[in-house]
Amino acid sequence: MRVFYGGSFDPVHNGHVAIARAARDALHAEVALLPARDPPHKAATHADAEQRAELLELAIEGEPALRVDRRELHRAGPSYTCDTLAELRADLGGSAPLAWLIGADSLLQLHTWHRWRELFDLAHIVAVQRPGAEVDAARLRAEAPQVLAEIGQRWLPPDALADSPHGGFALLPLAELRPESSTELRRRIAAGEQWRDWVPERVAARIVQLNLYRDPAVILPASSSSVRP
Numbered sequence: 001m002r003v004f005y006g007g008s009f010d011p012v013h014n015g016h017v018a019i020a021r022a023a024r025d026a027l028h029a030e031v032a033l034l035p036a037r038d039p040p041h042k043a044a045t046h047a048d049a050e051q052r053a054e055l056l057e058l059a060i061e062g063e064p065a066l067r068v069d070r071r072e073l074h075r076a077g078p079s080y081t082c083d084t085l086a087e088l089r090a091d092l093g094g095s096a097p098l099a100w101l102i103g104a105d106s107l108l109q110l111h112t113w114h115r116w117r118e119l120f121d122l123a124h125i126v127a128v129q130r131p132g133a134e135v136d137a138a139r140l141r142a143e144a145p146q147v148l149a150e151i152g153q154r155w156l157p158p159d160a161l162a163d164s165p166h167g168g169f170a171l172l173p174l175a176e177l178r179p180e181s182s183t184e185l186r187r188r189i190a191a192g193e194q195w196r197d198w199v200p201e202r203v204a205a206r207i208v209q210l211n212l213y214r215d216p217a218v219i220l221p222a223s224s225s226s227v228r229p
């Protein structure tokens with residue numbers, strides 16, 4: 001089983017690392033983290049793609065079975081997950097079990113992703129709980145009925161995913177729900193509030209060295225303040 005975890009990682013925080021570890025341990029699999037060059041649902045990012053990837057490398061340094069996959073950095077245009085999964089499928093072959101990891105807030109929005117139903121033809125989808133966005137069937141029915149309908153017959157225990165190459169859905173509980181978000185982290189850095197305990201120390205030191213996220217404009221919505229990667 002191969003697990004892939006995409007994100008803006010702008011910047012990476014301890015919540016991201018906890019999710020990657022939890023998926024690795026629950027699915028007994030290597031987890032590749034993929035920084036998105038151009039996240040489709042974000043107007044722009046606040047650090048460029050190379051900087052975000054470098055911080056991600058630092059965040060997982062020394063972590064067994066976690067690695068960074070830079071393939072989305074080399075592709076022009078929006079970093080659509082269906083395109084990334086098609087590339088991975090071509091690389092790994094049709095029979096390799098493959099899973100794409102997302103947070104619960106992303107699951108509630110899955111129906112807005114580019115060619116979203118095709119994602120299940122390419123990979124399993126694994127969602128992890130997130131504070132404020134915890135999902136269950138009732139919440140999906142209320143907020144994302146199309147998603148619930150699509151995953152209805154696909155719902156599997158996590159251990160069963162490795163038995164097929166794609167098409168399943170699993171929900172991973174997290175032993176400890178992590179409150180971190182990149183938006184709040186950027187706000188704290190710009191506001192001069194305490195933030196360093198939300199990231200590994202190596203990441204904090206590099207953010208300071210590169211003088212990232214210090215501009216108070218990062219507190220504004222991304223579209224009015226940011227650089228394109």
Ligand SMILES: Nc1ncnc2c1ncn2[C@@H]1O[C@H](COP(=O)(O)OP(=O)(O)OP(=O)(O)O)[C@@H](O)[C@H]1O
Nearest residue numbers: 007008009015102103106129130178180181182183
């Ligand atoms: N604390 C967390 N708990 C669970 N899932 C998370 C957490 N932080 C991020 N994720 C998930 O990780 C994926 C990548 O997240 P992303 O890089 O956008 O970070 P973020 O903290 O959500 O950023 P932002 O606040 O800028 O939206 C998404 O699917 C998101 O739902």
Ligand SMILES: O=C(O)c1ccc[n+]([C@@H]2O[C@H](COP(=O)([O-])O)[C@@H](O)[C@H]2O)c1
Nearest residue numbers: 006007008036039040041080081113114
């Ligand atoms: O393919 C899409 O349309 C799509 C829409 C929204 C998000 N994604 C992917 O989901 C991951 C998390 O996105 P985000 O915006 O929460 O950082 C990241 O890998 C994005 O490329 C993908």
